[in-house]
Amino acid sequence: EIVMTQSPATLSVSPGERVTLSCRASQSVSIYLAWYQQKPGQAPRLLIFGASTRPTGIPARFSGSGSGTEFSLTISSLQSEDFAVYYCHQYNTWPLTFGGGTKVEIK
Amino acid sequence: QVQLVQSGAEVREAGASVKVSCKASGYTFTNYGISWVRQAPGQGLEWMGSISGQTGDTNFAQKFQGRVTMTSDTTTTTAHMELRSLRSDDTAVYYCAKEGGGYGSGRRDFDYWGQGTLVTVSS
Numbered sequence: 001e002i003v004m005t006q007s008p009a010t011l012s013v014s015p016g017e018r019v020t021l022s023c024r025a026s027q028s029v030s031i032y033l034a035w036y037q038q039k040p041g042q043a044p045r046l047l048i049f050g051a052s053t054r055p056t057g058i059p060a061r062f063s064g065s066g067s068g069t070e071f072s073l074t075i076s077s078l079q080s081e082d083f084a085v086y087y088c089h090q091y092n093t094w095p096l097t098f099g100g101g102t103k104v105e106i107k
Numbered sequence: 108q109v110q111l112v113q114s115g116a117e118v119r120e121a122g123a124s125v126k127v128s129c130k131a132s133g134y135t136f137t138n139y140g141i142s143w144v145r146q147a148p149g150q151g152l153e154w155m156g157s158i159s160g161q162t163g164d165t166n167f168a169q170k171f172q173g174r175v176t177m178t179s180d181t182t183t184t185t186a187h188m189e190l191r192s193l194r195s196d197d198t199a200v201y202y203c204a205k206e207g208g209g210y211g212s213g214r215r216d217f218d219y220w221g222q223g224t225l226v227t228v229s230s
Contacts, residue, residue: 043220043222044202044220046216089154091216098151099151
């Protein structure tokens, strides 16, 4: 199975800062990569699919890039509501797999 | 609007089975697959398997092969996930999630999620 590795595990940042989260796949997943945001007690929310496409309603401060095995999610200016856990997810190959998550916390 | 509404919390003893349902509305049920994803307390997301809305074909993570059944009822637009031979480490919130793309699109990201069902397994 494809192993997804996210780094760092935890990121301490201040509101207004720019943050970049990384996700690496153990083998190529082309652009079949999604990012989700999860807040405590809530279901995950889709932020990015196809490595770089934002669904309708997702703010433009969220952007995704990459292909193959290296991906990143950038939040251009962190808002208070963005403190959460972020997961990457490959859907190129069965079994589908998730990264372990990056927690973005207030500095 | 798209909604996935799951059944309520369950408590089971080790060795028993549990069946969780996911009622879908607001979209053409047969055009999209549904996956089941679980999350143990304080842990990350774990994909369990998926069922095609079009064909009923299933794919499972190897660790659940032989222990899980996924079905979908097109008349009631409800998906079900049954997990058998429960162990204490099956204690988790179980989510159903709708695939973002239609049948054959290759889009197996998850654009809508159910609210989650807590399954607690006591030993």
